[in-house]
Amino acid sequence: MKNYLLSLIIASGVASAPALQAHCQIPCGIYADNNVIEDLHTDWLTIEKATKQIDELSKDPAANAHQLTRWIMNKESHAQSIQQTVLDYFMAQRLKPATDEAGKKEYMEKLELCHQVIVTAMKCKQSTDSANVDKLHDLLHEFEKAFGNKEQ
Secondary structure, three states, rough: OOOHHHHHHHHHHHOOOOOHHHHHHHHOOOOOHHHHHHHHHHHHHHHHHHHHHHHHOOOOOOHHHHHHHHHHHHHHHHHHHHHHHHHHHHHHHHHOOOOOOOHHHHHHHHHHHOOOHHHHHHHHOOOOOHHHHHHHHHHHHHHHHHHOOOOO
């Protein structure tokens, strides 16, 4: 009986796990870094708009409860999308450790940038502080310089 309950709990956890938005981790050649980075910017635009809407609708939360809920969920979803994309696409597939000193320095800078983007996106989920939204915007532009293809 214990095994059955454990299996049921595990199965329900797997079934209710959120779907990842990043593509599979096979070398399909379909996804281009610049397209993925453009999606990050679109996520940021949604976070920025949602933050402003939440602040405005919060002036009368009783009258705007449903809209507030939708904007909050949307903001968190797009911040989570940024986090997942950085983790599943860039850190897992694009960020490669180097063997030479110059490469190690670049690797560490990109790794730190990934971490900053992930943490700042988390802070955007946690509040409507425009400073976090602005910082995320700046970080995404740094991210584009670090990971974007120059050719397209």
